[in-house]
Amino acid sequence: MMMKRKYKSIIKNLVSFAVLLLLICSNGLTATATVTEATAEGLEQGDAAEEGFSPKQAWIDLSEYSIENGLLSPGEENVLSLKIKNLSKLSAARGVSISISNDTGAVYPAYGTDNQVYVGRIEPEAEQTVQIPLMVSAELSEDKVSLKVSVSFVSNDSQYDNSFSIVIPARGEATIRVRSLEVNQSAIIGKKSLLSITMYNNGQKDVSDARLVITGNVSEDSKNIKLDTLSALMSHSEDGQISFTESGEQTIDVKLVYSYNGITTEQNIGSYVVSVKQDTGVSENDYVFDPVIKSVGKMVAALFVAVAGILLCIYIVKHD
Numbered sequence: 001m002m003m004k005r006k007y008k009s010i011i012k013n014l015v016s017f018a019v020l021l022l023l024i025c026s027n028g029l030t031a032t033a034t035v036t037e038a039t040a041e042g043l044e045q046g047d048a049a050e051e052g053f054s055p056k057q058a059w060i061d062l063s064e065y066s067i068e069n070g071l072l073s074p075g076e077e078n079v080l081s082l083k084i085k086n087l088s089k090l091s092a093a094r095g096v097s098i099s100i101s102n103d104t105g106a107v108y109p110a111y112g113t114d115n116q117v118y119v120g121r122i123e124p125e126a127e128q129t130v131q132i133p134l135m136v137s138a139e140l141s142e143d144k145v146s147l148k149v150s151v152s153f154v155s156n157d158s159q160y161d162n163s164f165s166i167v168i169p170a171r172g173e174a175t176i177r178v179r180s181l182e183v184n185q186s187a188i189i190g191k192k193s194l195l196s197i198t199m200y201n202n203g204q205k206d207v208s209d210a211r212l213v214i215t216g217n218v219s220e221d222s223k224n225i226k227l228d229t230l231s232a233l234m235s236h237s238e239d240g241q242i243s244f245t246e247s248g249e250q251t252i253d254v255k256l257v258y259s260y261n262g263i264t265t266e267q268n269i270g271s272y273v274v275s276v277k278q279d280t281g282v283s284e285n286d287y288v289f290d291p292v293i294k295s296v297g298k299m300v301a302a303l304f305v306a307v308a309g310i311l312l313c314i315y316i317v318k319h320d
Helices: 002-051 291-318
Strands: 060-067 077-086 093-101 107-109 116-122 127-136 144-155 158-169 176-183 186-188 192-201 211-215 224-226 235-243 248-260 263-277
Touching: 060 144, 060 158, 077 093, 077 116, 077 144, 093 127, 116 127, 176 248, 176 263, 224 235
Parallel strands: 186 263
Antiparallel strands: 060 077, 077 127, 093 116, 093 144, 107 127, 144 158, 176 192, 192 235, 211 224, 211 248, 248 263
């Protein structure tokens, strides 16, 4: 009996140990699974942290940008395309808006538009293309323009901002490029003097209101010289005439004024010195006789004719 009780005790202890071991193994498996899951989540959070956001929040990034005409041209309107993406796999971005800015003032919103564009909602991992009309300053002289793109959005009831710097190629020259301007170095006061200009229309549209503005001692009709229509991407040569109102060494300043895409441009061409002399020529139209002088002249002429007639009569009588 004693041996049976002993065996039963040993068997009971073995069963208890087996149950305990099973429980330990079961808890161990569960713990191992939990650790593995936590490690995976930690890695995902770590990768997201490197990108600057949590996987549970939306994050808007700029994935691509382009300019419609390939580059920016002075005085011309253009369209900037921005492709933005929500990098989150879980959360949508709400109230997304984009704004652009330029420190130099070379680029600004096109007429009737604003520098901020409202986009709205972007779903997780979704992309959206936004187009922003731009106007390029006529004074642009650089071959590239830097823009700051700022993005604002809401995720999980929190406001977030992200910004990017982009560089756009530009054509740093005026729409109308003056290749040459020639002014006669000598002139006669009151007489028309020749002026010749050669230009190139670098824009995509014709310019029909171009004119030369002359500042100096010139006649009223010489102060604004209307030019013919300047066809797009074409060279033009044209002559004008100016008339000086004073003699001596006269300095004139010449500007080219025109409108392109609703923007008026005044382009300084240069200053020119012209030697202006008094008019020494005489013509019938240059004289205006006083009526009294005319009458006296007629009387003298009549008297001369009368005297000549009397002398002729005396001569005839004597020779008869």
